[in-house]
Amino acid sequence: MPLQCTVAKNAFLDGLNSLQNITNKKGTMAILSNVLIEAQGNGLVLTGTDLEVGLRLFVPADIASSGNITLPSKKIFEIVRESGSESVTIEETENSWVVITAGHSTYNLAGMANDEYPEFPEYEDDNFVSFESHIFLDLIDKVIFSIASEQENIYSLTSVLFEKEKKEDGNYLRMISSDGHRLSIMEKDVAGEIDNLRLNPVTLIPKKGIQEWKKFCESRDSVEISFEEKQMVVRDNQAVMVIRLKQGEFPQYRAIVNAVQLENCARINRIPFLESLKRINLFTEDIFHTIQLKIDNDKMTLTSQNADLGNAKDVQPIEYTGTPLTLGFNCRYFLETLQVMECETVEAYINSNNSPCLIQSDVDKGFISIIMPMQL
Template sequence: MGLHCIVRCDDLLKAVSAQQNITGKKGSMAILSNLLLETDDNHLICTGTDLEIGLKQIIAAEIIEAGKITLPAKKLFELARESGGNDIVLKEQDNAWVEIEAGSGHYRLAGMQADEFPQFPLYDEKAQIAVKSEIFTEIIDKTYFSIAQDKESIFSLTAALLQKYKEEENTYIKMVTSDGHRLSLCSKKIETNIDILELNSSTLIPRRGIQEIRKFCENIDIINLGIEEKQIVLKDESSILIVRLMKGDFPDFASLLQSISQENIVHINRIRFLEALKRINLFTEDISHAIKISLTQNKIILNSQHTEYGSATDSFEIQYGGEDIDLAFNCRYFIEVIQVMEGDIIKLTVKDEKSPCMITSDQDEGFLCVIMPMKL
C-alpha cells in the first residue's frame, strides 16, 4: 500500500495551479515536471521545483494511508480543474500508478517514485523576519518591467538587484532593475530590523524568481522573509518559496544617477501624458517605438511616424521654462513606467537630446526611472 488520501478539489487546484510556471519549464530531468505529494498528519504536502525555484504547499487532507509519490503537475492541474466534484481521492497502486476519483470520473495516472525527486533546499528558519508583503509587491510592480530578457548579453541584467540601506534612523529596502536602455529603482521604508538578512551589493534575484515572489505575496498581509548567501526564502502559514540567487555583479547605477543634470525640469500631468503616449504609440514602428518629444515654453509636442500607416501628433500645456529641445525616446518605455507611478504630476529631468531622461514624482517617494535617448 502507498499514499491514499482525500482532499478538497478547490484546495488541490489552488496548490497545483501555483506550481505550473515552476514545473512547466523544460529540463533534462523528467521528474521535474512532476509534483511530489507526501502526507503529514492531516495534510498533503505538494512540492515542485526546477532546481532554481522551489515551492512547497501544505493543504488539509483526510489521510487514509501515509505515503509519497510524484505525479505530472500539468495533468494533475487539468484533472483538478475539470473534475466537477467537491473532493478528489488519490490512491497509489503498484509501479507508481495512482487511481484518482474526481466527481463522476475515475482515472489512472502514471507517476514516478518519490525517491527520485530532488531534495527541497534547506534553510535557516531562525534567520527570518516578518515583513509586510505589500513592500515586495510595490517594489516589484515598479521595477519588473525593466528587467532584461534572457537574451541580454550582460547576464546580471536578467535579474533584479535587492539592497538594504539606512538613512538617518530609518531602514530601507531597494530594488533596482535595468535592461541597458532604462533603469528603474524603488525604495521602501521597512519598520522591521533587517540586520539578519544577508543582503549585499550583489544580491541578484533572477527574473523568474521575481515573478514567483510577486505571486506568492498576493492575498497575504505578512510574510516571513529570509535572505541567505545563496537563496531567498518566503514563508507563510501554508507555503514556502525558495529562489536561488544569481551570481554576478550588477552594473554601477549610482554613477549614472549622479551624472544626470538638473538643468531642464518638466512638470507634467501624469494621466494626460500617459493618454497622449498611448495614442502616439499607435503610429510608431513595431521594433523601435520611436517618438519625437519637443519641449518649448510651457508646451510639449509629441510626434510619431510609421512607414506604412502614417503619422500622429499631440500637444498640450506643461510647466517648463527652459530652452527648446527636441528629444527622441522609445514610447513604450515611457508608457510602462508612467502607468505604474503614483501622483498627479510627474517630473522629467533632461539636459539635452543626447542625455538620459529621469522620471520622478514628489507624490511617489522612493521611485525613479531613467530612460536612455534615441537618435533623432
Template sequence: MTLAFNVSRLDFLTALAALQNITGKKGTLAVLANILLESDQEGLVMTATDLEVGIRCRIPAEILSPGSVTLPARKLFELVKESEEKHLHLEEQENSWVKISAESSDCRLSGISADEFPSFPPYREDNLVAIPTALMTDLIDKTIYSVAHEGENNFNLAGILLEKEILDEGHFLRMVSSDGHRLSMMEGKVETDLSSLEMDRVILIPKKGIQEIRKLCDEEETVLLGLEEKQAVLKAGGYTLVVRLMSGDFPDYKGIIQVINKAKHIGIDRRKMMHSLKRVNIFTEDRYNAVNFIIENDKITLSSQNMDYGSAREEVPAGYQGESMEIGFNGKYFYEALQVMDSEKVKAYINSEESPCLLQGDKDPGYLSVIMPMKL
C-alpha cells in the same frame, strides 16, 4: 507504503494553481514537470521546482496510507479543475500509477517515483524577517517592468537587484532593475530590523523568482524574507518559496542617477502624457518604438512615423520655460514608467538633447525611472 488520501477539491486545486507554473519546461528532467505529493503528520505536502525556483505548501488531507509519488502538474491541474465533486480520492498503484476517483468518476494518471524528485533546499528559519506585503508588492511592481528579457543584453540584467540600507532615520529595502536602455528604482522604509538579513554581497533575484514572490504577496499582509549565500527564502500563507540567486555584478546605477542634473525640470500631467503616448506609439516601428520629443515653452510635441502605416503628432501641455530641445525616446519605455506611478504631476529632468530623462513624482516617494535617449 503507497500513498492514499482524501482531499478537498478546492484546497487541492488552489495549491495546484500556485505550484503548476513552477514546473520545469520541456527539455529539462522529466520529473521536473511533475509535482511531488507526500504525506506527513499534518496532511499533504506538495512541492514543485524547476531547479531555479522551488515552492512547497501543505494542505489539509485525510491520509489513509502514508507515502509519496510525483504526478504531471498540468494534467493533474486540468483533471482537478474539471472535476465537479467536492472531495477527491487519490491512491497510488503499481509503477507510480495513481487512481483519482470521486463519487461518479475515476481515472488513472501515470506518475514518476518520488525518489527521482530533487530534494527541497534546506534553509534557516532563524534569519527570516517580516516584511509588509504592501511594501514588497510596491517594490516589485515599480521595477519588474524594466528587467531585461532572458537571452537579451547582459545576463545579470535578467533579474532585480535587492539592497538594504540602514540609516539613522530607519531601515530601507530597495529594488533596482535595468535592461541597459532604462532603469527603475524603488525603495521603502521598513519598521522591522533588517540587520539579520545577510546582504554583504550583490543580491540578484531572477525575474521568474520575483514573479512568484509577487504572487505570494496577494493574499497575506506579511511575508517572511530570508537571504542566504545562494538563495532567497520567502514564507507566506502556508507556502515556502526558495529562489536560487543569480551570480555576478550589477551596473553602477547610482553613478547613472547622479550625473543627471536636477536643477530644472519639466512638469508633466501623467495621464495626458500617457494617453498621447499610447496614440503616438501606434505609429512607431515595432522594434525601437522611437518617439520624437520637441520640448518648448509650455508644451511637448510628440511625433512618430511608420513607413508602412503612417504617422502621428500630439501636443501635450508641459510646465517648462527655457531653450527648446529635440530628443528621441522609446515611447513604450516612457509609457511603462509613467504607468506604474501614482503621481498626477510628474517631474521630468532632461539636461540636454543627448541626456537621459529621470522621472519622479511627489506621490511616488522612493521611486525613480531613468530612460536613455535615442538617435532618430
C-alpha cells in the same frame, strides 16, 4: 505503502495553481514537470521546482495511507480544476499509477516514482525577518517591467538588485532593475529590523524568482524572508519558497542617477501623457517604438512615423521654462513607467537633447525611472 487520501477541491486547486509557473517550464529533466505529493499526518505536502525556484506548501487532507508520488503538474491541475465535486480522492496503484476519483468522474493517471525528484534545498532557520507583504508587492511592481530578457548579453541584468540601507530617518529596502536602456529604482521605509538580513555585497534575484515572490505575497498579509550566500527564502506557516540567487556584478546605478541634474524640469499631467503615448505608439515601428519629443515653453509635441502606415502627432500642455529640446525615445519605456506610477503630475528632468530622462513625483515616493534617449 501506497498513497491514499481525500482532499478538498478548492484547497488542492489553490496549492496546485501556486506551482504551475514553476513546474511548466521546459527543462532537461522530465520529472521537473511533475509535482511531488507527500501524504503525511493530517495533509499533503506539495513540492515543485525548476532548480532555480522551489516551492513547498501544505494542504489539509484526510490521509488513509501515507506515501509519496510525483504526478504531471499541469494535468493534475486541469483534472482538479474541471472537477464538479467538492473533494478529490487519490489512490496509488501499481507502477506509480494513480486512480483519481472526483464526483462521478474517474481518471487513471501515470505518475513517476519520487526517487529522481530533486531534494528540496535546506536552509537555516535563523535570521528570518517578518514584513507586511504589500512592501514587496510595491517594490516589485515598480521594477519588474524593466528587468532584461533572458537573451540579454549582460547576465546580471536578467536579475533585480536587492539592497538594504539604514538612514537617519529609518530603515530602507531597495530594488533596482535595468535592461541597459532604462533604469528603475524603488525603495521603501520599513518597520522591520533589517540588521538580520544578511545580504551579499551584490544580491541578485533572478526574474523568475521575482515573479514567484510577487505571486507568493499576493495571497498573504505578511511573509518572512531570509538570505543566505546562494539563496533566499520566503515563507509563512503554510508554505516555503527557496530562490537561488545569481552571481555577478550590477551596473553602478548611482552614477547614472547622479549624472542627471535636477534642474531642467518639465511638469506633465500623467494620465493625459499616458493616453497621448498610446495614440502615438500606433504609428511606431514594431521593433524600437521610436517617438520624437519636442519640448518648448509650455508645450510638448509627440510625433511618430511608420514607413508603411504613415505618421501621428499629438500635442500636450506642460509646465516648462527651460531651453527647447528635441529628443528620441522608445515609447514603450515611457508607457510602462507611467503605468506603475500613481501621481497626477510627473516631473521629467532632461539636461540636453542627448541626455537621459529622469522621471519621479512627490506622490510616488522612493521611485525613480531613468530612460535613455535614442538617435533620431
